[in-house]
Amino acid sequence: MRIDRIPHHSVTIVGGGFAGAVTALKLLERTDVPLAITVIEQRADLGRGVAYSTPDPVHLVNGPAEIFSLYPEDPGHLSRWLVDNGAGNGWVPPVDVGSSSPPRYLYGTYVRDELARVVATARFGSTLRHVRSSASALISTPHRIRITTADDSVVEADEAVLALGVFQPRLSEAEVALASHARFAANPWDADALDRLTGCEEILLIGSSLSMVDAVASMEARGNRGRYRVISRRGQFVEGRRTVAAARDFLSDGPLPVTARDLLSRVKAERRAILAAGTDWQGLPLAIRPHILSLWQGASDRERLRFIRHLRAYWDVTAHRSAPESHKTIETVISEGRLAHRRARVLGFALEGDQIVARLGTGTGIETARFDGVIDCRGHQLHDWRQIADPFVKSLLASGEVRPHSTGYGIDATPEGDLINEEGRVHRNLSAIGHPLRGVAWESSSITEQRTQAIALADRILAKLTPVRVA
Numbered sequence: 001m002r003i004d005r006i007p008h009h010s011v012t013i014v015g016g017g018f019a020g021a022v023t024a025l026k027l028l029e030r031t032d033v034p035l036a037i038t039v040i041e042q043r044a045d046l047g048r049g050v051a052y053s054t055p056d057p058v059h060l061v062n063g064p065a066e067i068f069s070l071y072p073e074d075p076g077h078l079s080r081w082l083v084d085n086g087a088g089n090g091w092v093p094p095v096d097v098g099s100s101s102p103p104r105y106l107y108g109t110y111v112r113d114e115l116a117r118v119v120a121t122a123r124f125g126s127t128l129r130h131v132r133s134s135a136s137a138l139i140s141t142p143h144r145i146r147i148t149t150a151d152d153s154v155v156e157a158d159e160a161v162l163a164l165g166v167f168q169p170r171l172s173e174a175e176v177a178l179a180s181h182a183r184f185a186a187n188p189w190d191a192d193a194l195d196r197l198t199g200c201e202e203i204l205l206i207g208s209s210l211s212m213v214d215a216v217a218s219m220e221a222r223g224n225r226g227r228y229r230v231i232s233r234r235g236q237f238v239e240g241r242r243t244v245a246a247a248r249d250f251l252s253d254g255p256l257p258v259t260a261r262d263l264l265s266r267v268k269a270e271r272r273a274i275l276a277a278g279t280d281w282q283g284l285p286l287a288i289r290p291h292i293l294s295l296w297q298g299a300s301d302r303e304r305l306r307f308i309r310h311l312r313a314y315w316d317v318t319a320h321r322s323a324p325e326s327h328k329t330i331e332t333v334i335s336e337g338r339l340a341h342r343r344a345r346v347l348g349f350a351l352e353g354d355q356i357v358a359r360l361g362t363g364t365g366i367e368t369a370r371f372d373g374v375i376d377c378r379g380h381q382l383h384d385w386r387q388i389a390d391p392f393v394k395s396l397l398a399s400g401e402v403r404p405h406s407t408g409y410g411i412d413a414t415p416e417g418d419l420i421n422e423e424g425r426v427h428r429n430l431s432a433i434g435h436p437l438r439g440v441a442w443e444s445s446s447i448t449e450q451r452t453q454a455i456a457l458a459d460r461i462l463a464k465l466t467p468v469r470v471a
Helices: 018-030 077-085 104-120 191-197 210-221 260-277 283-297 301-310 312-319 324-335 391-399 435-441 447-465
Strands: 010-014 036-040 127-131 135-140 145-149 154-157 159-162 202-206 227-232 339-352 355-362 365-371 373-376 418-420 426-432
Touching (some): 010 154, 018 104, 191 373, 202 365, 260 283, 339 365, 355 373, 426 447, 435 447
Parallel strands (some): 159 426, 227 339
Antiparallel strands (some): 135 145, 355 365
8 A cells, every 4th residue: 555645734635626626726826835735536637527527519508608717806717718718629709708608628628727727837836736546535633634545545634625526316216227228328418328319209308407408409419300308306497598687686675584485485576576677587596696605504404404395496497597509409499399398207117129118107197108218317416425326425424524414415514614523523624615515505516606615715724724924
């Protein structure tokens, strides 16, 4: 076994997707002391993760470029980078690049290249090392973190950050019967699986949110001209994003609501006011979003769970909308009579020759339908760490270094992101960012939230590593 010791002022980040890469970037950008940063990530590129690894040019960032700069103090940074680098990476920027939605692979390139630039210009002899492996175990002490990787290397550091990203749900009980079927795509971003579906006349898509939009866009780009049948449990359907200004800050009219019922009442009242004024309802989630963290952390677990049970699906479809170009594809397919959506759930599958027979539970009973292919579009939405099969996640829970959040979403932490072990002790040197903090902060998945978390986390870590100056 090789033990790899790192000098003082060291930080190890487990996970090199967007959240992990931006944390490393902000640490290097803001440090006043020499830092030795190690990022443990299997992928060759840092900054891509699941979201930005897709090479498909029709998979777009679901927001305008002008809000996704890595530097909030310089909102035009990404737009300028796209003008300078878009064409060289296979994408021609439009005239109004700030309002455009670039391909996700290109955004991943932006994050990767910016991190490389910051590393190359790092001050105080600071360094970044990329360990291409996965973590398998973690042991914490009050002053050091010891992480073992899958190849039996050991990395020690003063501070560690879990930036583990998202995990895909296991196949449903019904889908297990299709696991090896050539025309079942368990992952809507699996190019080989989608290639095998090209030419299918009837395709069932399970899930109706952004992953479904990606799947349809990919199939259409492949020349598929069949029909798509989209089902979802609640009957929600993703909306396209329009360019609108935020609605008035109606939640600042008084104390923030602390119950799901009160929040819903105030949102519905504002929605009626927007309708009466003839303005666009899409400004409403923009007005709510700045308050999400305070709303979530000000609510009891009982109210958080009520929100998850009754309102989460409505919030998701309202707040997380598809890029205009992507939604145009959906609208075109609908106008051609090739896409229909309904409320239903899969009860089971059977195979008859080359066809897949689905038993669907609907609002009116049980129906049977035949399909040439099936795509699971539920996305990477497994938030309950107790159900995640990843060996490192299982090890963290089994060792008691972390504990599940009481809502069942992610793991427990302080409001700032310092992790809490199974005995209730707050770690002094082990933090998390992004998806593991869903139970703590709820909206921890988007670029803007993770960017804000990365800046705050970098400042907290550096405050511990930087000597106090005496006047």
